[in-house]
Amino acid sequence: MATATTTAQVSEAEILPEQQTLWSDAWRRLKRNRLALVATIYLVFLIVVALVALVYTPYRMSAVGIAPTYAPPSAAHWFGADSIGRDVLSRLMVGAQVSLIVGVGTQLLVIAVGVPIGLLAGYYRGWLDSVLTFIINVFYGIPDLLVAMIMVFLLGPSLTNIIVAIVVTRWMDMARLMRGQTMSLREREFIEAARASGAKPARILFGHIFPNALGPIIVQATFGVPAAILFEAFLSFLGVGVQPPTPSWGSMASDGISALEYAPHIVLVPSIALSLTLLAFNFLGDGLRDALDPRQKR
Amino acid sequence: MTPTSVRFLKALCVGMASFLTLAACGTSTGGGGGLASNQTLKFPIIGDFGTLDVGMIDAETDAEIAQNLYDGLLRFDNNLNIVPDIASEVPTPSTDGLTYTFKLRNDVTFSNGDKLTAKDVLYSWNRGAALQGGYAYLMGPIVGYDVVSKNKKSGAALESLLEANDPSVTMSGLTAPDGPGGYTVQVKLTAPAGYFLSEVALGAVCFWIVDVNAVKQSPDNWWSSPSTLIGTGPFKMTAYTPKQSVEFSAVPNWWGTPKPTLTKVHLDILQDAHSAITAYEQGSYDLYGFGGYSNAPIADILRIQSSGTEKSQLLLHPKVRTTWVSFNMTADSSRPAKGPFLLSGGQSAHDLRMAFALSIDKTQLASVVCHNIVCQPATGGLITKGLAGYLGDDQDPLAKFDAGQAKTLLKGADPDGSKTKGLTYTYDPNNPLNKDVAVFLQDQWQTNLGVHVDLAAVDHSAFIKARLKGSYVLARDGWQADFNHPQDWFDSLWGTAVGCPDANCTSGYTTPAYDAAVKKADQEPIEQAIPDYQAVSRMLIQDVAYIPLYYSVGAFLIKGYVKGAGTNAFFDYYWNQYQIQNH
Numbered sequence: 001m002a003t004a005t006t007t008a009q010v011s012e013a014e015i016l017p018e019q020q021t022l023w024s025d026a027w028r029r030l031k032r033n034r035l036a037l038v039a040t041i042y043l044v045f046l047i048v049v050a051l052v053a054l055v056y057t058p059y060r061m062s063a064v065g066i067a068p069t070y071a072p073p074s075a076a077h078w079f080g081a082d083s084i085g086r087d088v089l090s091r092l093m094v095g096a097q098v099s100l101i102v103g104v105g106t107q108l109l110v111i112a113v114g115v116p117i118g119l120l121a122g123y124y125r126g127w128l129d130s131v132l133t134f135i136i137n138v139f140y141g142i143p144d145l146l147v148a149m150i151m152v153f154l155l156g157p158s159l160t161n162i163i164v165a166i167v168v169t170r171w172m173d174m175a176r177l178m179r180g181q182t183m184s185l186r187e188r189e190f191i192e193a194a195r196a197s198g199a200k201p202a203r204i205l206f207g208h209i210f211p212n213a214l215g216p217i218i219v220q221a222t223f224g225v226p227a228a229i230l231f232e233a234f235l236s237f238l239g240v241g242v243q244p245p246t247p248s249w250g251s252m253a254s255d256g257i258s259a260l261e262y263a264p265h266i267v268l269v270p271s272i273a274l275s276l277t278l279l280a281f282n283f284l285g286d287g288l289r290d291a292l293d294p295r296q297k298r
Numbered sequence: 299m300t301p302t303s304v305r306f307l308k309a310l311c312v313g314m315a316s317f318l319t320l321a322a323c324g325t326s327t328g329g330g331g332g333l334a335s336n337q338t339l340k341f342p343i344i345g346d347f348g349t350l351d352v353g354m355i356d357a358e359t360d361a362e363i364a365q366n367l368y369d370g371l372l373r374f375d376n377n378l379n380i381v382p383d384i385a386s387e388v389p390t391p392s393t394d395g396l397t398y399t400f401k402l403r404n405d406v407t408f409s410n411g412d413k414l415t416a417k418d419v420l421y422s423w424n425r426g427a428a429l430q431g432g433y434a435y436l437m438g439p440i441v442g443y444d445v446v447s448k449n450k451k452s453g454a455a456l457e458s459l460l461e462a463n464d465p466s467v468t469m470s471g472l473t474a475p476d477g478p479g480g481y482t483v484q485v486k487l488t489a490p491a492g493y494f495l496s497e498v499a500l501g502a503v504c505f506w507i508v509d510v511n512a513v514k515q516s517p518d519n520w521w522s523s524p525s526t527l528i529g530t531g532p533f534k535m536t537a538y539t540p541k542q543s544v545e546f547s548a549v550p551n552w553w554g555t556p557k558p559t560l561t562k563v564h565l566d567i568l569q570d571a572h573s574a575i576t577a578y579e580q581g582s583y584d585l586y587g588f589g590g591y592s593n594a595p596i597a598d599i600l601r602i603q604s605s606g607t608e609k610s611q612l613l614l615h616p617k618v619r620t621t622w623v624s625f626n627m628t629a630d631s632s633r634p635a636k637g638p639f640l641l642s643g644g645q646s647a648h649d650l651r652m653a654f655a656l657s658i659d660k661t662q663l664a665s666v667v668c669h670n671i672v673c674q675p676a677t678g679g680l681i682t683k684g685l686a687g688y689l690g691d692d693q694d695p696l697a698k699f700d701a702g703q704a705k706t707l708l709k710g711a712d713p714d715g716s717k718t719k720g721l722t723y724t725y726d727p728n729n730p731l732n733k734d735v736a737v738f739l740q741d742q743w744q745t746n747l748g749v750h751v752d753l754a755a756v757d758h759s760a761f762i763k764a765r766l767k768g769s770y771v772l773a774r775d776g777w778q779a780d781f782n783h784p785q786d787w788f789d790s791l792w793g794t795a796v797g798c799p800d801a802n803c804t805s806g807y808t809t810p811a812y813d814a815a816v817k818k819a820d821q822e823p824i825e826q827a828i829p830d831y832q833a834v835s836r837m838l839i840q841d842v843a844y845i846p847l848y849y850s851v852g853a854f855l856i857k858g859y860v861k862g863a864g865t866n867a868f869f870d871y872y873w874n875q876y877q878i879q880n881h
Contacts, residue, residue, distance in 0.1 A: 064741045065666040070597065083597065084666050084734050239727065244737050244753050245744075258572045258730060259597030 022215070026291040036287020039280035046277060050100050053093035061090040062245035070263035080265040082255060088269050091247035095270060098248045099277060101159065102232040103225035106166045110224060111217060113171040118178020119205045123186055133179070136172045144169035148231065152240045159242055162235060166228050177220050181213035215292035222285035226278040233274055249274045334878045338562040339860070341585035342574040346541045346567050350521040352506040353425055356432025358778055359590035361503070363565070366546070366873045368506040368529035369554070371400050371419065371483070372499040376864070376871055378782055380499045383554075384414065384507060384530065388495065395490030402481040408509045409534040409549045417478030418507050425460055425513075426504020428467040433503035433780075435789075435796070439491040441471025453517040461514075492823045496781040503780075532558045532874040541567055548874075558874040571595055571730070575855070579608065584857045584878065588870045592617065592852030593729050596669055599853050603671075613854040614671065617778065618682045618867045621673075623723070623739065623845035624775035625651055626768060628799035628806025633768030638717035641807065641841070649711040650718070651842035654772075655696045657704035657746035658739060664848055667734045673848035679835045680777075680787060682849045684867060686824065687784030687831045696839055697846045701746040708747050715749075722752040725774040726761040732774055735847065765804045775804050775844065779868065783824065784831035788816045792843065807843045857881070 030036055058078075059066050067081035074080070079088035121132040151165040185191060186209065194204050233250030235241040242248040249270035256266025348357050350364050373383040382388055385400045392398075406414040427437045428449040437443045446469050451459060459467045471486035487494065498505050512528035513520050520526040524535045532552045537545040544565045548558040566583075568574045571591065575598045578586040587594060592615075602608045625639035639651050660675040667673070676682075677697040679689035712718050725736045736753045743749045751772065756764065765773050780786050789795050792807045793816055799806035815837060819830035838844065856863050859881035864871045 062737075062741050062744065064738050065662055069666060069669065070600065084738060239755060245740055258595040262597040262601040 022292075026215075026288075029291040030287050033287040033290060035283045036291075039283035039287070042276065042280045043284065046096055046280075047100065049093055050096040053090075053097055057087075057090035057093050059087040059090045061094045061247060062086070070259060070266070072263070073265055079269045080263070082252070082266050083259060083263075088252070088266065091252060092249070092269060092273055095247045095249045095252060096273070098159065098242055098246065099229045099232070099274070102163055102166070103229040103281070105163045106170065106228035107221040107224045109163065109167040110171045110174045111221060113167060114174025114176075115178050115210065115217065117171075117175040118180075119182050119209065121175070122179040122182025123201065123205055123209070125183070129179070132175070136175055139169070139172050142169070144231075145234070148235060149238070149240055152235065157240050157243050159246070162232055162241060165235075166231050170224065170228065170231075173224070174217070174220055177216055178213060181216055182209050185209045185212055215288075219285055219289045219292060222281060222288055226281035226285075229274070229281075230278060332880045333559065334859070334880050337560045337878050338564060339560050339584050339873070339876060339878060340564045340566070341583045341588050342566045342568045342577065342591075343589040344568055344571055344574060344591045347544075350527060350535075351429075351431075352422070352508060353429035353434075353504050354431035355503055357590070362588070362590040362870050364506070364529075365531070365869060366533045366563075367527065367531040367535070368508070369406075369531055370498060370500075370506045371402070372495060374499050374781070374868065376866055376875075378866055378868065380495055383499075384419075391490075391494075395492075396487050398485045398487075398494065399475075400483045400485070402483065403553075404481050405553050406530055407553055408512070408528050408530050410509065410512065410528045412509050412511060412528070414507060414530055415479050416474035416476065416481060416483050418510065419483045420472055420474055420478065421460060421510050422507045423472055423505065424468055425456070425508070427469055428456055428460070429504070431504060433500075436497040436500065437469070437504060438795075439487040439489065439494055440469050441486045441488050442469035443471075443488075445470075454514075457514050457517045460510075490821045491785075492827055493781070493783040493785040493820070496783045496786075500781050532872070533563060536562075543567060546873075552874075554874070556874055559877040560873060563873055565589065572598060575602075578855055584860050585855065585863060587613075587852060587854035588863070588865075590870075592854055592865070593731060593850075594672070594853035594855075595730055596667075596672060599671055600669065602855070608855070611855050611857060613856055613864070615852050615854065615865050616674075616682070616684060616867055617850045617852040618685055618782075619776055619778040619850040620676055620680055620682050621735070621774065621776040621847045621850065622676065622680070623654075623847065624765070624770070624773050624804045625654075625843070626771045626806060627843065628768065628808075630799065630806075632800040633806055635769050635771045637721070637771030638712070639771065641809075646711045648842055649707040651845075652696075653704045653707035653711065653747060654743065655704075655842060655845040656698060656700045656707070658742045658845060658847070659699040660697050660847060661699065663735065663738055663742075667731065667738055668848065668851075672731065672851050672853060674851065676846035676848050679832075680838060680844065680846065681784060681835065682779065682867075685779060685782050685784075686828060687787070687835065689832060689835055694839060694846055696842060696844070704746055705748075708749070718747075718749045720752075721749065721771060722754050723772040723774075724754045724756055724761065724765070724770040726758040727755040728758040735774070766802050768799070768803060768806050770804075773804060778850075781868070784827070784834075785816075785820050788831060788834050789820065792838070805843060807838075807841070809837075809841070812837055 063086060065085040066087060067077050067085045069081060069083055069085045071077060071081040077087050077089065079092060082088055117132055121129045147169050148165040151168060152161055155161040191204060191208055194208050232241055232248065236248040236250030237254040239254065241250055252270040253267050256263065260267055343359065348360050349355055350360060352364060352368055355361055355364060369383045371383060371385040372380050372388060375381045380388055384402055384406050386403050387401060389398045389400050402416060408414060423437065424446060427434055427443055427446040429452065430447060434447065446467055449467050456467065473484045474480055474482060475484050476482040507530060509528040512526045515526050516523065522538060524537060527535045532549055532554060533546040534549050535544065536547045546563040548561050552558065571593065572595050575586055575594060577583055602612050626633065626635040626637045627639060627641045629636045629640050638647060640647050664670055664673050664675045675697060677692045677694055679694045681687040723736055723739060725732045727733045733755065740751050740753055743751050764770065777787060777791060792798055793813050794808050795816065796802050798808040812834065815830065815834045819827045819834060822830060852865065854865060859879045861877045861879055862871065862875040
């Protein structure tokens, strides 16, 4: 009897596929995407560099005159020195912190603002949806760079204010995505079941709809990170970004632009770092989209 | 291939080689001897004019252009001697030092053909005093200036008053003894002023002569139109597209000497020094750095210095500009900035100012920021090296670097760090050097004092306006001498004479002792006044009224075929001395 049961269990295990959660399935598929995997490794490396820069940089990032001005890359200064003799590598490491804080911080705030608005608009529909959609469209009509620059001028050029300025100009995509997801999910059977069992709207929104829309939200946020990093770099390039002595990749490139012919490394180093980071986030975003969307199985 | 073809190919190769050799010779920038048939000079300026109205000019960049369009009674020559211009000779003051009589040349004409007489001088000077432009205060010594300086009218209303010789716009000390149509102008001063002739010779300000017939056609904007910009200079405006370009041509049969060789001067109005230099290198321009824009990016200078072909075209020349850091030293209702550096703060604030001064390594600043090329450490006081009133190398204790003493002073004056918390240094980033200096200062104060100072960049014109209203606790400051006399520094920057503490005064610094010492020195002949002015300079040092940073060096690029172009410490040589040779 005991033997028969064991045989039956083994046979069942052999016949049924391994039970996997959405996340483990997504991870399995992400691992198969080589570009996404390389991008992930690069981003992990970047995070490690940014964390290390909290406690160690080869030289103090704001120390002027520690190398000959415009010095090219050398053993002592791997990425050379800038126009006032600061070590480019040290500043690049600290600049990675700025980029990651802006990129991730912005998307967390975008989620905090856009998701509730999208949930409310998609779930309640009617006049509330009309009003919120109108507001979203109004924000789409405002030139984002101009608004961000005005906000930074008014609030002052600090890292926090730059993040706020980017959020103000970039929350609409997330809200619109969430609205669409909510509209689709609210008609599904499990939501009707929750409603029938007496669940309150807040529980339905945040306990049932939100978790089921998490995949698209993550993908959207992942694509939003490089956009925010680029936006910050652009503001810093224009001189209204992060203020000295804190380096940003955008301001580092801006500082070197007048010496492009004489000392190209000052522009090239932060520009390459910026490009690789943007590329990595975009590859990761692509990979996550493929991994989290079952309809796009290869 | 047939032998004929081979011969043909050989001939072709030789021909091409010869052509390339000739072409290479043709691109040489050296002068080939003899005048070029095209005498058009081209160079860029960085940014448009503020104004070319001599009554309102207050920027070096405008003055450098205007000096070729207008004349004064006197002028400085290339060696900075005062020489006659419209006047037939340099006048000698009366024995009491109060009266100057100018004899005018009788052959001077405006570019529209109008003849210049004494009435034009009276009109131009009264107009300059009444307009109250940036340099009107230079007329302060003339009797009646105090009345005219109260004028609030401008444009057509002012022209009407001037035409009617209204007492409110007529300096009583300015007369034409031979009548308005004559050639004599007499000036009476309220007190002897040893610097008065230097002021009269100063380029492109209210002492220069304009044509009433041209001004009254468009009293507010006459200077921006070729038809009404009328002066007595060797060049006249022929085209002007704001923010794009401006063109001048030589005045035919000009009355002065030397007669201009250039027939045309074309200026492109660019926004960026680096692009301007690149365009110069590509052959679009004959000069760079002229027109008051000699602040070339250091990377470009280094690149050019390392270039075999262009190195000889680079001219580095000390300019009479000192740059320093200003403190806000007065707090009252009209000055928004407060801060810990006030004169009223007594010894504690004095020590704090001293700590901030001693914590900056000025030698390293000149080395790191300027590569010891575009500036040198300001160690000899406020007045730039080479000018009357310079204290001598290493004579300014504020220029010393002593991080240890700085820290001790800071500890005594601000033991808990509360006074130096939240300080901001404000600068104008339009000159790229200013940003690098700001970052350098921030690092020095952080490293040597442990004080974090925020940086704020404000666009140049807004920065200057706000600074002169006393809006900044710590700010970039500087002065470019107008003429070689200490009065130009001490009367223009501090003390009640310039408006301190509440107007035209960055720091708000003024003391009765300073006012009295400057007033005494101003009335003395230059030889006697120098020690007194140096005492005034030491007074500023004693009170730590500034942190000296550097003396500027201008960078110019001149193609080898442009002869006669150059600069002295104050201004570019006049265009009528330039020639373009074959090239």
